[in-house]
Amino acid sequence: MGKRHFLVTGGAGFIGSHLVDALLEAGNAVTVLDDLSVGKEHHIAHHFARPDFHFVKGSVLDSSLVEQLVAAVDGVYHLAAVVGVKYVVEDPLHGMQVNVKGTETVLEAALHRGCKVVLASSSETYGKSPQVPFSEEDNVLLGATSIPRWSYAVAKLLDEHLAFAYYRQEGLPTAIVRYFNAYGPRLDPRGYGSVIARFISQALDGGPLTVHGNGEQTRSFTFVKDTVRGTIAAMETPESVGLTFNIGNPRETTMNRLAQLIQEALGTHLEIVHIPYAEAYGADFEDTPRRLPDVRRARNILGFEATIPLEEGLRQTILWFKEHRHEFIPT
Numbered sequence: 001m002g003k004r005h006f007l008v009t010g011g012a013g014f015i016g017s018h019l020v021d022a023l024l025e026a027g028n029a030v031t032v033l034d035d036l037s038v039g040k041e042h043h044i045a046h047h048f049a050r051p052d053f054h055f056v057k058g059s060v061l062d063s064s065l066v067e068q069l070v071a072a073v074d075g076v077y078h079l080a081a082v083v084g085v086k087y088v089v090e091d092p093l094h095g096m097q098v099n100v101k102g103t104e105t106v107l108e109a110a111l112h113r114g115c116k117v118v119l120a121s122s123s124e125t126y127g128k129s130p131q132v133p134f135s136e137e138d139n140v141l142l143g144a145t146s147i148p149r150w151s152y153a154v155a156k157l158l159d160e161h162l163a164f165a166y167y168r169q170e171g172l173p174t175a176i177v178r179y180f181n182a183y184g185p186r187l188d189p190r191g192y193g194s195v196i197a198r199f200i201s202q203a204l205d206g207g208p209l210t211v212h213g214n215g216e217q218t219r220s221f222t223f224v225k226d227t228v229r230g231t232i233a234a235m236e237t238p239e240s241v242g243l244t245f246n247i248g249n250p251r252e253t254t255m256n257r258l259a260q261l262i263q264e265a266l267g268t269h270l271e272i273v274h275i276p277y278a279e280a281y282g283a284d285f286e287d288t289p290r291r292l293p294d295v296r297r298a299r300n301i302l303g304f305e306a307t308i309p310l311e312e313g314l315r316q317t318i319l320w321f322k323e324h325r326h327e328f329i330p331t
């Protein structure tokens with residue numbers, strides 16, 4: 001296949017910028033649309049001199065801009081979003097506007113263009129489901145609408161419904177990827193609350209490491225290069241259309257174990273402090289006790305499997321944090 005041109009919304013963000021690196025490396029042209037509300041120009045600045053790379057600072061809520069950019073590409077990776085529970089709890093209205101209206105704008109433009117869309121969704125959509133591992137066709141169990149935390153998951157679920165509706169009713173090829181806790185270089189410790197970023201920066205600052213709750217809750221941490229491979233596989237595999245895929249590492253890790261692994265990698269023996277959820281997030285916070293993907297569909301249809309072990313991913317992430325730490329220290 002010849003050189004293709006992709007639009008990556010949210011391409012200056014954490015996962016988006018790694019996706020941009022991989023797409024360019026594979027010989028594609030890339031345009032990034034990002035409003036830099038969270039994303040950083042320096043995540044993509046190393047591509048600025050390339051003729052096959054374009055960066056546009058703007059919002060996915062700007063429908064004429066989105067139309068214009070989508071009209072020039074062969075496919076769209078839609079990652080732009082207000083990401084994570086922390087930001088959504090702070091400003092649920094803005095979160096829902098970007099995460100729902102922005103997605104609708106991108107899907108509508110792609111329909112006019114007739115190009116495939118890969119939509120970034122989240123393992124948050126499984127909510128409090130007690131049945132693990134989470135499988136794409138499982139029921140989901142979310143909390144009450146009076147609790148703002150769930151608006152992120154609901155918005156992502158509505159995005160998925162929109163993508164399905166555009167596919168079934170309008171024939172727009174869409175595929176959905178549900179990410180499970182991506183981590184790696186370029187994670188921002190001041191960002192939406194990645195526990196890996198928090199632990200590493202706390203450890204580099206001399207501790208203590210703060211664990212929320214009793215620390216026995218689990219996550220399936222997925223190194224960002226694996227996340228990106230799964231995302232590209234969803235674009236490249238024709239059979240992905242009309243389906244949702246868990247993109248995650250099936251190894252489950254407790255927060256207590258994660259804190260230990262990070263200390264082992266750094267050779268530290270710092271204090272670990274457990275703090276109640278209410279103190280970290282406010283009184284009505286609810287956490288999900290376990291988050292583990294069923295990876296069979298991604299393996300069978302996309303040929304995707306996460307391969308980078310947590311220990312190796314943490315090593316690379318810690319290295320990056322050591323080199324870039326000065327960027328996070330307030331002046």
Ligand SMILES: NC(=O)c1ccc[n+]([C@@H]2O[C@H](COP(=O)([O-])OP(=O)(O)OC[C@H]3O[C@@H](n4cnc5c(N)ncnc54)[C@H](O)[C@@H]3O)[C@@H](O)[C@H]2O)c1
Nearest residue numbers: 010013014015035037038039059060080081122179181182
């Ligand atoms: N990181 C994870 O573990 C994870 C897990 C599940 C889902 N996701 C999803 O993956 C995608 C990428 O997440 P990320 O971790 O890279 O987060 P991120 O915050 O680093 O990236 C999101 C990007 O979108 C941009 N953005 C926000 N509002 C915008 C707007 N109105 N117009 C244009 N750009 C806008 C931000 O500036 C940022 O660069 C998101 O859709 C997120 O919901 C991420």
